[in-house]
Amino acid sequence: MTNDPGPDREQVQREVYRKVVTIRFAELRIREHVEKEGFGGFWHPGIGQEGLQVGAVSAMQDDDYLYYAHRGLGYAFAKGMPLEPLFGDLLGRANGSTRGKGGGTVHFADASRHVLGQGGTLGSNFVMGAGTAAASQLLRDGRVTVVFFGDGASGRGTWHEAALQASVWKLPVVWICENNGWALSARFTEQSPTEHVADRAPAYGMPGVVVDGQDAMAVHDATAEAIDRARRGEGPTLIEAKTLRIRGHYEGDRQPYRDDPVLGDEIPNDPVHRLGESIPDDVRRGIDAEARSQVEQAFGAALAAPRADRSVIFEDVWA
């Protein structure tokens, strides 16, 4: 782990900024679409959490494996997936990565970039991620698996089964909990006996790290350290990134259950601003303009793409 502000780090931070701001524009564009046009499914906005997602994934190598969570597009985009298939999946278009089976809450994937997808049942990625890491250990391919999950998903029993086995076998896997304080209407503080999810890590003989999720570079560094450790054969790490769920569980959720100040538009400790601070204004404006047009172009292309033919219903059941 390095905190040296050398030229490499500046470059990493600039690239993290570019991706975070791109996803921010994507978030806003999708929200606009959901509000104006409606949506065949549930869009779980990740606005405000993009920094930790991009920061963490930016510490991965290209051939490391990713299991993302449902809160936004930051993870997959940071791993290199282009925007157009991501939007295509959301909008149920044939150009989506699932070739039209998506729509709303989706299972986008990109085998070539080792984005392995997502299960619709929370917590299923714990055991799958450990298994993927077991395959890497067997094949000695030097790859690390990174698994994202929410504070709510941390309650699943699959966590226990996966964490225990991964630690005993010293599997190359890194678990990243996005603790945004809420699991739909369930407040984290009411569902956890300890202050942090990471407090559970010592029971499994693995490091538990709490990091400020609004500080993308801090999450990057914590993830880089955990990945190094995993790659050295020293086993898994549990990272907990503290963040906030800015919007509802899904876009359109009126959140009657929520008695903390409903944030809506304001993003405290906005990762976009924190990352952008050290970038010269003109450079930043250039990056922003480029990101905005990239989003517009990709969203337009996805909207213009055809919906899938019904024949896809019968495709891909079997190899």
Next chain:
Amino acid sequence: MTTTSAAATGVAGGTERVIGYSRAINEALAEEMRRDERVWMMGQDIGRLGGVFGLTRGLLDEFGPLRVRDTAINETFIVGGAAGAALAGTIPVVELQFADFLFTAADEIFHKLAKWRYMHGGQFTMPVVVRLPSGVVGGAGAEHSQSLETIAMHVAGLKVAVPATPSDAKGLLKAAIRDPDPVLFFEHKGLYRVKGPVPESDEHVVPFGSARVARPGNDLTVVATGLMVDRAVAAAEQLAPHGIDVEVIDPRTLVPLDIDTIVASVERTHRLMVVHEASRTAGFGAEIATQVQERAFFALDAPVWRVCGTDTPLPQDPELEQACIPSTDEIVAAARALAAI
């Protein structure tokens, strides 16, 4: 034990050895692991012990602890981990100690294995085999004795094998390991000690979706699987002297199901009975009966009957337990009555 002819096993010529069903499974595992380095196994007590039923004996010594891995008691990891390991280019063959534990790993089986490829637009294959010691074995109780193959059949995306002979156990398991799709492999615990001829070849692979005629006959078709195949054949031998010539068909795999062979048989015999150990209601017998009447209603001279396990949990007592699954006598009585209609 079935007197399986060479023709019935699909082996033309070649030498055969008589080995046990357990040994056949063990050989299939060893041969496939030798053939393909990506094949590996995990499960509870499969390494040092060689499995609670002894199926994996000797494999740890030959293949080492990274390819024959003893896990904690964690069925969701065994199956879900296999799913994840398949996505990373390996071929996991995992064992649940009892088929009943597929409920313990239900999310992993029915969601991850069955649907991952589909949900993700066909970008991945899911070459996982889950070995499931199944059925009544004598006092194992309500949660260690069930026949759950129909449940596996109902959820799209899973292939389902139900071998009844050593030859099929070996050949189907080799086919399962080579299959890019997930396979639930229901081994019948009551057959583990049964011996039979198995072709002497590393390439004895029994294709999925091809039924076996366990006994040819002309008067009545009986479809049976697993432990029930031998009982149906024994029933047929008892009925033959009474002028009832029973054809016994073992589908060998339920997904895919070789309904063509069953329909062709019914078109000759005009009568069908399905025998299964699993509970009667909504068992695979109901599915086969429906498909046959859809395709061959006018070939039927009588209603399709089922002889099945009771619609109850299985009692732990071995004697009561046997009373819950079809006996040879019950099959004889039902076949006699059906033939008389």
